[in-house]
Amino acid sequence: MPTIELKIDQLSELLGKKVKYETLQYDLQWISLDIDDYDPENKTIKVEFNPNRPDFSSPQGIIRPLKGYYGLEKGLIKYHVKKGKEYFKVSAKVKEIRPFVVSGLVRFDFSLSEEQVITLMRMQEILHWAVGRDRKKVAIGIHDYEAVKGPYIYTTVKPDEIKFRPLHLEAYELTPQEILEEHPMGIQYAHLLEGFSEYPMIFDAEGKVVSFPPIINGTYTTVTPNKTKILLLDLTGTDEKAVNVALNILATTFADMGGKLESVKVIYEDEPDKEIWTPNLAPNNWIAHVDYINSYIGLNLTAEEMVDCLHKVRLDANIKDPNTLNIQVPAYRNDIMHEVDLVEEVAMGYGYQNLTPTLNMEGFGRYHPAMKLAQNVREIMIGAGCIEMVNNILISNKDNEKMGLKLKQTEQIILANPVSNEYDSVRRYLRPSLLKNIQFNRSEEKPFRIFEVGDVIIYDKTRETLSRRELHLAVMVHSDSSDFSEIRSIFDYFARTFGIFEELSIKEDEDPTYIPGRMGSIYYKKKKIGSIGEVHPQVILNFGLEYPTATFEINLMPFID
Amino acid sequence: MTPNSQKPTLKMEYLPVLQELQKIKRPIEARELSRKLHLGYEKLMSGAIYSLQEQKLAKFTEREEVLLHLTEEGKEYVKKGLPERQIFALFQEKGYKEIKVSEFAKSVEMELGFNKKLFFIGLSHMKKNKWVVTSKATGEETIFVYNEDAPKSSLEEILQIYGDNQVIPLSSISKPLQEYLPQLLKRKLITREKVTIRMVELTPEGYMIKPNEINLIEEEIQMISSDMIKSGEWKESINKLKKYDVEIEGPKIYAGKYHPMTIIKNQVREVFHSMGFQEIQGPIIELAFYNFDSLYQPQDHPAREMHDTFYLKHPKTGKLPKKSYVETIRSIHENGGDTGSTGWRYKWSSEIAKKLLLRTHTTATTLRYLAKVGLEKPQLPIKVFCIDRVFRNEKVDRTHLAELQQIDGIIIGENVTLSDLIGQITEFYKRMGFKKVITRPGFFPYTEPSMEVSVYSEELGAWLEMGGSGIFRPEVTYAWGIKHPVRVLAWGLGLERLAMLKLKRDDIRDLYQSKISWLREVSY
Structure with a gap:
């Protein structure tokens, strides 16, 4: 979750109303913000916001709905964008790599302060992540406008066609290729340009490199605190909607900081008729229905009351007819995709804290048959004096091997990206898990009688997921006197109590997990459903243990109704 | 002289012990005393010595000691030489x-x-x-x-120390000679035993006291036997029955027991059942199609990446459902389909949806249930829940597990509302033992409106984030034929967070390590 640091004094100043930590702690949650941390010494709060609201990436962005919440201001904020003279020429060569660019100018009456530059950089960082998918969809360049000269050209160059001084490594003239290989930003983002024979580049009218998107800016246009007064923005990317939203969030925030916005024209070389002016801060128009919204939230508001709610969350709305609202959504919002998103806006304007919970207790509770059965089996095993284990389904294939369980290659289930080799597969049997439990507890007082009722996963090519889950029971005993007859007694007790004793049979068999001559396969209606026996000393040693061990495991699926 | 009422009380049978100690006049090792008196060691300690100590007539001190016993062979060599x-x-x-x-x-x-x-x-x-x-x-x-x-030889010197004794303490052998003990142990001439040495000694009062200054009582009996009950002897014996210290813990027994996670899961089940919900279950290995695509998670969403989700190397891909469903999901992602949504506006790939993975949330299973409801059109409302395993590609530490359990509840009904959802959640947590519940605006990609749920923990005196909730987006439900005015209310939480609170653990790994000493003692 993205976070942003706010000074409580600054919030009070921006709001024009004194606020305290204690009140913010309660109030912010109703506009979907969460205080993550509070530093009482510096009176700052760290606020977490949801990734669908990148417009919360600056103090100015948070102030908007907060003013609405406190009733200090309402409705859509109007921004004026003056038509500018600068333009970007876009070469057709960028189409395959990063087809879109948008821009804008912001003029301040003052040089930006250190604090403002920090806000700006933090926003850039959050937007890269939340809107730009780590620069893939959107990369942002913010420049000192007075260092370059328009018009600007957005084109591509060959990897070693030019040399320029990149930001952070000002002392070196490097080719784009060298930047990708040697510059920290280049190394971090080189994957975004992988497979392309040319790289995107923005030049000014004199051929100076403004920016090498999505990697790094040139040095000419570095934004400097207490000096820079006019900002030139470039946003390039692969998603036209996303570059515009990111630009709009920046532009409106800068306007809230006191900047005057000026549009920049974008001309596409291969589409001479297309002429785009950005930023375009015209609100997005939506239609929503009063009955629909009421039925969603469980309210009975009139159209007028709904307009009020929408004003509070800084949207505009007017009543088309008693059941229809025309709603204007600010250009810095990109989270409205459906009428249902406006339902949430109304609910937030009304206040979740003001909703009256309603409780309808229809329906009949019922166990899942497998859970019911699992519960019965657990009860029986506890009656037999066994302690229940609950283990992971994730397992290491090595543990199967240590038990002498060899699965056919084609029937193995293997993870593509395990975090560690402690888990690289899912379990096919429960008994390796139980033996690992004993291993983990080997210094505890014996005797051990443990069991697990749980799922194993089986390769099954008839299923859409090529696998199925099977509910198993496994029991394991471990002490200096554990032998076949002990486990057989427990098994018999289980089978009798569970009511399947007469239907089961055990036939002598062989299995590398067990001692030959002390192992049997368990059959139900001529189908093998499990095994029982004394664990082979080699297996006991493989798990670093030294006491006799016996176990049985059966598939419980045949007994589920 | 002390008044009669303050006379020490002692059982008649313990008097000889006191007298023997008075005769010895020095601290004596308890086992030696037991041999001298021909009295069992345990009986001596828990009987006479315990009573004498209680009456402040004797005291004993303890220390750890290693005893060296002669084996049969060793005894022979002490006599005849090595x-x-x-x-x-x-x-x-x-x-x-x-x-x-x-x-x-x-x-x-x-x-x-x-x-x-x-x-x-x-x-x-x-x-x-x-x-x-x-x-x-x-x-x-x-x-x-x-x-x-x-x-x-040094070995002979050690054996000489034994004299007539068959056991000597390690401390009676000088440090340099102790170096040779391993040889004797290896030759199986002696064995080691770690014991607690208890030195018994009378207090000044104990040395001074005379039998007529003691309130002597008759012999006690240990238990009323079956014979005594049958013969009527119990009537007389019941007065002599040894009094038990009922405040002392009994010996431990290791009985069968549920795992605490099962107990907590069953408590959650109970709450759902009592609120009219039925339990459902679904695949653990899941298609990306159900885990992500059907939940309107765009294919470039960070949660879908390898570092968050376990994908399978074998088998790598599964089979998608019938084409009409796949095409519906495609159009919902690309342009919103018939849902009234704008969609995500990108090119959707069925190849990505085919990937097999370990499900990252039980919502994949509730989603499958929506498909079933859409097909079978049962009577509404329908209330189901799921408590099951989910997986996250995370490094395991105090606060993270790669395998977790999740709780999910959904209600499918006509015109069910956000206020209904708040009502259900509040009731659910109340029945789980949390009296105060807050639902506030939140965000999840597949619900709108969405809410975060926090509960107040009386034990911790703090609000805790406990889960998420919301109404499934039309982009999620429409594909399965669940359309306005039918809606799906949903909420979910992690079982472990609840368990850590209830079991008072602060390391999440404790929950599944199945430490037997913990399981034997844990209360739930």
């Missing part, structure tokens, strides 16, 4: 100066009854003690005397 001594004595008795090893072995066997193994053990120690040397210079190995005096 094999090397016996063999050397024979050597001298016969007046040999040198003799072939093989020849001497035979005579040793004849005279002393030592087998070959014992002979060679003896010989090697004679050599070690530098009493003799052997040489092969003459062809066959021959023994020569090296030191006629054959001074006492």
Whole structure:
């Protein structure tokens, strides 16, 4: 979750109303913000916001709905964008790599302060992540406008066609290729340009490199605190909607900081008729229905009351007819995709804290048959004096091997990206898990009688997921006197109590997990459903243990109704 | 003299113990006392000594000690000397100066009854003690005397300490000699035992007191036997029955027991059942199609990446449902389909949706249930829940597990509302034991509106984030035929967070390590 640091004094100043930590702690949650941390010494709060609201990436962005919440201001904020003279020429060569660019100018009456530059950089960082998918969809360049000269050209160059001084490594003239290989930003983002024979580049009218998107800016246009007064923005990317939203969030925030916005024209070389002016801060128009919204939230508001709610969350709305609202959504919002998103806006304007919970207790509770059965089996095993284990389904294939369980290659289930080799597969049997439990507890007082009722996963090519889950029971005993007859007694007790004793049979068999001559396969209606026996000393040693061990495991699926 | 009422009380049978201690006049080791009195050690300690101590007539101190016991073989050698001594004595008795090893072995066997193994053990120690040397210079190995005096070896010095005793404490052997103990242990002549040494001593009052100053009581009996009950003897015995200290813990028993996670899961089940919900279950290995795509998660969403989700290497891909469903999901992602949504506006790929993974949330299973409801059109409302395993590609530490359990509840109904959802959630948590619940705006990609749920923990005196909730987006439900005014209310939480709170653990790994000492003691 993205976070942003706010000074409580600054919030009070921006709001024009004194606020305290204690009140913010309660109030912010109703506009979907969460205080993550509070530093009482510096009176700052760290606020977490949801990734669908990148417009919360600056103090100015948070102030908007907060003013609405406190009733200090309402409705859509109007921004004026003056038509500018600068333009970007876009070469057709960028189409395959990063087809879109948008821009804008912001003029301040003052040089930006250190604090403002920090806000700006933090926003850039959050937007890269939340809107730009780590620069893939959107990369942002913010420049000192007075260092370059328009018009600007957005084109591509060959990897070693030019040399320029990149930001952070000002002392070196490097080719784009060298930047990708040697510059920290280049190394971090080189994957975004992988497979392309040319790289995107923005030049000014004199051929100076403004920016090498999505990697790094040139040095000419570095934004400097207490000096820079006019900002030139470039946003390039692969998603036209996303570059515009990111630009709009920046532009409106800068306007809230006191900047005057000026549009920049974008001309596409291969589409001479297309002429785009950005930023375009015209609100997005939506239609929503009063009955629909009421039925969603469980309210009975009139159209007028709904307009009020929408004003509070800084949207505009007017009543088309008693059941229809025309709603204007600010250009810095990109989270409205459906009428249902406006339902949430109304609910937030009304206040979740003001909703009256309603409780309808229809329906009949019922166990899942497998859970019911699992519960019965657990009860029986506890009656037999066994302690229940609950283990992971994730397992290491090595543990199967240590038990002498060899699965056919084609029937193995293997993870593509395990975090560690402690888990690289899912379990096919429960008994390796139980033996690992004993291993983990080997210094505890014996005797051990443990069991697990749980799922194993089986390769099954008839299923859409090529696998199925099977509910198993496994029991394991471990002490200096554990032998076949002990486990057989427990098994018999289980089978009798569970009511399947007469239907089961055990036939002598062989299995590398067990001692030959002390192992049997368990059959139900001529189908093998499990095994029982004394664990082979080699297996006991493989798990670093030294006491006799016996176990049985059966598939419980045949007994589920 | 103390008044009668403050006379110490003692059982008649303990009086001899007191008198013996008065006779000894010094601290004595309890086992030795037990031998002297021909009284069982346990009985002595838990009976007489305990009573004397209680009456402030005696006291005892404890320390750890290692006892060295002679084995049967060891006892024999204490009497007759070690094999090397016996063999050397024979050597001298016969007046040999040198003799072939093989020849001497035979005579040793004849005279002393030592087998070959014992002979060679003896010989090697004679050599070690530098009493003799052997040489092969003459062809066959021959023994020569090296030191006629054959001074006492360290092993012999240790055995000498025993005297008539069969057990001596480690502390009675000097430090330098202790170095030789491993040899005796290896030769199985002694064994070690760790014991607690209890030294018993009378207090000044204990030394002074006379029998007539003690309130002596009759003998106690341990239990009323079946015979006593049958014969009527109990009527008399019941007054002599030993009083138990009922405040003392009994011996531990290791019984069968549920795992605490099962208990908590069953509590959650109980709450759902009591609120009219039925449990459902679904695949653990899941198609990306159900885990992500059907939940309107765009295919470039960060949660879908390898570092968050476990994908399978084998089998790698599964089978998608029938084409009409796949095409519906495609159009919903690309342009919103018939849902009224704008969609995500990108090119959707069925190849990505085919990938198999370990499901990252049980919502994949509730989603499958929506498909079933859409197809079978049962009577609404429908209320189901799921408690099951989910997986996250995370490094395991105090606060993270790669395998977790999730709780999910959904209600499918006509015109069900956000206020209904708040009502259900509040009731659910109330039945889980949380009286105060807050639902506030939140965000999840597949619900709108969405809410975060926090509960107030009385134990911690703090609000805790406990889960998420919301109404499934039309982009999620429409594909399965669940359309306005039918909606799906949903909420979910992690089982572990709840468990850590209820079981008072602060390391999440504790929950599944199945530490037997914890399981044997844990209360739930």
